Amino acid sequence: MKLDSRIPEGPLAEKWNNYKANQKLVNPANKRNLDIIVIGTGLAGASAAASFGEMGFKVKNFTIQDSPRRAHSIAAQGGINAAKNYPNDGDSVHRLFYDTVKGGDYRAREANVYRLASVSNDIIDQCVAQGVPFAREYGGMLDNRSFGGAQVSRTFYAKGQTGQQLLIGAYQALMRQVNAGTVEMHTRTEVVDYVIVDGKARGVITRDLVTGEFSRHFGHAVVMATGGYGNTFFLSTNAMGSNGSAAIKAYEKGAAFANPCYAQIHPTCIPVHGEFQSKLTLMSESLRNDGRIWVPKKKEDAEAIRAGKKKATDLSEDERDYYLERRYPAFGNLVPRDVASRAAKERCDAGFGVGTTGLAVYLDFKTSIERLGEDTIRARYGNLFQMYEKIVDDNPYAEPMMIYPAIHYTMGGIWVDYELQTTVPGLFSAGEANFSDHGANRLGASALMQGLADGYFVLPFTIQNYLADDIRTPRMTGDEKEFVEAEKAAKAKFEKLMSIKGSRSVDSLHKELGLVMWDFVGMARNKKGLEEAIEKIAAIKKEFWTNVKIPGSDKGMNVELEKASRLADFITTGDLMARDALNREESCGGHFREEYQTEEGEAKRQDDKFTYAACWEYKGEDKAPELHKEELKFEVVKVAQRNYK
Amino acid sequence: MENNISLTLKVWRQSDSKAKGGFETYKLETVSTDSSFLEMMDILNEQLVGEGKEPVAFDHDCREGICGMCSLYINGRPHGPDDDVTTCQLHMRKFKNNETITIEPWRSAGFPVIKDLIVDRTAFDQIIAAGGYTSVSTGGVPDANALPIPKDDADEAMDAASCIGCGACVATCKNGSAMLFVSAKVSHLALLPQGQVEAALRAKAMVGKMDELGFGACTNTGACEVECPKGVSIANIARLNREYLSAKLKD
Ligand code: SF4
Ligand code: FES
Numbered sequence: 001m002k003l004d005s006r007i008p009e010g011p012l013a014e015k016w017n018n019y020k021a022n023q024k025l026v027n028p029a030n031k032r033n034l035d036i037i038v039i040g041t042g043l044a045g046a047s048a049a050a051s052f053g054e055m056g057f058k059v060k061n062f063t064i065q066d067s068p069r070r071a072h073s074i075a076a077q078g079g080i081n082a083a084k085n086y087p088n089d090g091d092s093v094h095r096l097f098y099d100t101v102k103g104g105d106y107r108a109r110e111a112n113v114y115r116l117a118s119v120s121n122d123i124i125d126q127c128v129a130q131g132v133p134f135a136r137e138y139g140g141m142l143d144n145r146s147f148g149g150a151q152v153s154r155t156f157y158a159k160g161q162t163g164q165q166l167l168i169g170a171y172q173a174l175m176r177q178v179n180a181g182t183v184e185m186h187t188r189t190e191v192v193d194y195v196i197v198d199g200k201a202r203g204v205i206t207r208d209l210v211t212g213e214f215s216r217h218f219g220h221a222v223v224m225a226t227g228g229y230g231n232t233f234f235l236s237t238n239a240m241g242s243n244g245s246a247a248i249k250a251y252e253k254g255a256a257f258a259n260p261c262y263a264q265i266h267p268t269c270i271p272v273h274g275e276f277q278s279k280l281t282l283m284s285e286s287l288r289n290d291g292r293i294w295v296p297k298k299k300e301d302a303e304a305i306r307a308g309k310k311k312a313t314d315l316s317e318d319e320r321d322y323y324l325e326r327r328y329p330a331f332g333n334l335v336p337r338d339v340a341s342r343a344a345k346e347r348c349d350a351g352f353g354v355g356t357t358g359l360a361v362y363l364d365f366k367t368s369i370e371r372l373g374e375d376t377i378r379a380r381y382g383n384l385f386q387m388y389e390k391i392v393d394d395n396p397y398a399e400p401m402m403i404y405p406a407i408h409y410t411m412g413g414i415w416v417d418y419e420l421q422t423t424v425p426g427l428f429s430a431g432e433a434n435f436s437d438h439g440a441n442r443l444g445a446s447a448l449m450q451g452l453a454d455g456y457f458v459l460p461f462t463i464q465n466y467l468a469d470d471i472r473t474p475r476m477t478g479d480e481k482e483f484v485e486a487e488k489a490a491k492a493k494f495e496k497l498m499s500i501k502g503s504r505s506v507d508s509l510h511k512e513l514g515l516v517m518w519d520f521v522g523m524a525r526n527k528k529g530l531e532e533a534i535e536k537i538a539a540i541k542k543e544f545w546t547n548v549k550i551p552g553s554d555k556g557m558n559v560e561l562e563k564a565s566r567l568a569d570f571i572t573t574g575d576l577m578a579r580d581a582l583n584r585e586e587s588c589g590g591h592f593r594e595e596y597q598t599e600e601g602e603a604k605r606q607d608d609k610f611t612y613a614a615c616w617e618y619k620g621e622d623k624a625p626e627l628h629k630e631e632l633k634f635e636v637v638k639v640a641q642r643n644y645k
Numbered sequence: 646m647e648n649n650i651s652l653t654l655k656v657w658r659q660s661d662s663k664a665k666g667g668f669e670t671y672k673l674e675t676v677s678t679d680s681s682f683l684e685m686m687d688i689l690n691e692q693l694v695g696e697g698k699e700p701v702a703f704d705h706d707c708r709e710g711i712c713g714m715c716s717l718y719i720n721g722r723p724h725g726p727d728d729d730v731t732t733c734q735l736h737m738r739k740f741k742n743n744e745t746i747t748i749e750p751w752r753s754a755g756f757p758v759i760k761d762l763i764v765d766r767t768a769f770d771q772i773i774a775a776g777g778y779t780s781v782s783t784g785g786v787p788d789a790n791a792l793p794i795p796k797d798d799a800d801e802a803m804d805a806a807s808c809i810g811c812g813a814c815v816a817t818c819k820n821g822s823a824m825l826f827v828s829a830k831v832s833h834l835a836l837l838p839q840g841q842v843e844a845a846l847r848a849k850a851m852v853g854k855m856d857e858l859g860f861g862a863c864t865n866t867g868a869c870e871v872e873c874p875k876g877v878s879i880a881n882i883a884r885l886n887r888e889y890l891s892a893k894l895k896d
Contacts, residue, residue, distance in 0.1 A: 136799040391736070
């Protein structure tokens with residue numbers, strides 16, 4: 001496998017312009033004869049499909065949901081970054097770029113991140129033109145707030161529903177193309193494999209989730225934008241249907257999987273409360289703007305609180321330990337997510353945690369309510385407070401919230417070059433599904449930015465450069481042997497699942513996998529634990545393939561069968577994550593190896609050995625994947641230890 | 646405080662869109678009142694799988710009240726007995742020990758049943774496709790701050806835009822009208838200068854599509870507003886009617 005990042009020539013700030021000036025284009029008459037398949041309708045998928053349609057390509061767009069508007073991008077609360085510098089607080093493209101590389105703990109590719117920062121402003125313009133109702137000031141101008149890992153206010157937001165509004169904007173643009181006939185929409189349809197012809201991605205095999213029928217679809221190019229693989233952990237902030245199967249299928253067809261171990265643990269989620277729990281709910285990071293995080297200073301107080309003998313409000317100011325403000329005076333409660341998560345875990349492990357389980361810390365709005373008034377706090381976070389109250393049955397205006405870290409986002413993903421093309425020619429990957437821009441840790445409000453950057457402003461250029469060589473490639477019918485064989489293999493997999501007829505439900509096996517992941521491949525990892533995890537995951541895999549129980553039939557809708565096929569891929573992902581975490585003998589961003597920390601317990605990178613993206617090549621069922629390295633070169637950024645003190 | 650309750654569930658089962666459905670009764674012991682309604686459904690399904698039976702199919706995804714995927718008619722109310730929440734945010738503390746809970750799919754001509762509690766809501770997508778957007782393509786748009794927008798207008802647009810497309814308004818309406826859904830989109834865009842340009846045309850196209858797809862006419866019963874989990878107001882319907890009329894006058 002050859003990894004060629006294809007970074008254009010020239011100084012960093014000029015690379016994207018140079019690329020655009022020299023790339024190949026497709027003329028309008030030829031666009032009509034070129035088909036693009038887009039998998040996923042989240043921010044990246046919908047914005048790409050809509051833009052391709054507007055350009056005149058023929059697009060087929062697939063989603064497992066009943067409507068493209070359901071994609072999980074919709075749940076992003078906080079906001080979207082851009083380097084507009086509207087507040088005049090010293091922001092610039094360069095600063096946004098720098099913050100993103102630093103926030104990612106120097107494990108992202110400079111050229112990609114710079115391009116991301118440079119198109120960020122276009123995204124805001126585009127969304128406003130679509131009618132996205134961003135928050136505004138009384139003068140009618142757009143409002144900004146600040147977010148973790150930045151010292152400027154560059155985050156645009158729409159109440160606590162920014163992801164929803166941006167997705168609806170992209171969805172509407174997409175439906176406009178459906179109406180125009182350029183995009184063919186396939187809902188409740190799952191892509192179960194890719195079709196490779198002469199080494200190039202030329203189509204997909206789908207399964208209709210309502211009828212259970214398989215179909216073959218041709219595309220001159222294929223874009224996969226199916227999000228992350230956080231649900232490997234069973235409990236995460238991802239939606240129930242979010243899955244990593246399209247990524248694993250790409251990996252099995254020859255796409256390198258990069259940095260699988262980089263998973264982001266979000267510091268502000270509602271703590272786990274019971275065995276029946278199906279998912280974890282995120283409380284937007286924006287809450288850290290006005291909320292202060294603390295635990296009791298004295299262990300006795302923490303114990304009394306856990307036993308229900310004391311309440312948070314019983315403790316006076318000097319009985320509280322605002323540990324983030326104490327440890328990181330410069331950034332305080334606004335340190336990046338990985339730092340905030342680990343600090344919470346450290347306090348809870350040391351016995352200062354609150355809640356009935358001891359796995360929770362307080363997020364307190366008292367100071368802000370005193371300073372700004374309850375109405376202001378309600379205007380800023382009302383819907384989040386309501387959500388908290390509905391779930392926990394506590395009033396966060398009176399009592400501090402309780403929060404704990406949870407799996408939220410995966411920075412790792414399918415390896416792509418500068419053009420967002422994977423190691424399989426013609427297969428592109430966008431949004432959270434690729435590994436591209438966030439290094440080892442993603443800053444808040446950057447996921448929305450990346451999804452839309454890829455879909456609106458990067459792929460529409462780069463895919464032309466690829467398709468320009470394809471204008472003479474006629475459409476395939478789907479009867480070619482590669483299509484027939486791929487469909488046969490996909491069908492066989494589903495038949496095999498149905499034939500096992502064991503005794504374990506899909507969820508019970510998934511929960512077992514999730515526990516192994518959380519305990520050994522979670523917030524803190526070490527060699528012994530990771531080796532143990534790999535063995536345990538292999539055992540779960542065996543149990544799954546011999547003892548899973550799926551009632552019903554594979555004709556018609558069968559939700560358990562859908563879940564089982566995705567769990568099979570989560571098991572592969574889990575194994576890959578553990579292997580990558582074992583290989584990476586350093587701590588960086590969301591990857592924390594206990595063996596590699598400073599005396600104060602901060603992450604310690606090993607730049608001389610690990611300044612690379614770890615790219616894994618599939619070698620066959622039950623064979624260990626092979627590691628390839630993309631060395632990361634920093635020409636502009638000065639690599640340093642991250643310091644938020 | 647956490648508590649365990651026992652429940653009797655009367656659940657609508659229907660193997661596919663053509664089958665004649667009917668209620669099945671299930672007993673559930675020890676459901677924690679801290680669990681959500683959908684977690685209770687998971688417990689039921691785990692129990693059914695254990696017995697080798699097919700689990701109940703229901704739509705859900707984000708489980709935090711934003712994707713609009715979950716539905717369910719619970720004891721005669723869309724999204725159940727709690728106000729301003731979706732079914733996924735409904736918690737079992739709203740139910741009593743030994744209560745019987747009746748669970749049905751959305752029932753409306755516009756939303757045919759696919760299986761059990763799952764219905765087909767693609768009609769909503771078709772209504773949006775008919776005109777629920779501003780006609781701008783990617784690129785070549787002015788600076789985001791080029792047009793100041795009064796905060797009140799932006800806030801009001803945001804309120805209308807918070808519709809999650811769940812369909813509760815249709816399910817609860819005795820006429821099966823989709824007016825609240827349509828008016829939320831028409832209002833959201835009409836309140837902003839970017840969307841104002843096409844406002845009348847949009848209203849006409851979307852209402853036309855709604856009628857064509859078999860949704861009923863609005864007779865102002867106001868039931869939709871009561872059941873909307875996102876508090877979308879029927880004031881939007883008045884605005885829609887104004888835009889619609891102005892489009893008709895131009896004809
Ligand atoms: S208007 Fe309310 S009830 Fe109707 S679809 Fe939108 S959110 Fe659901
Ligand atoms: S599952 Fe998303 S709104 Fe209920």
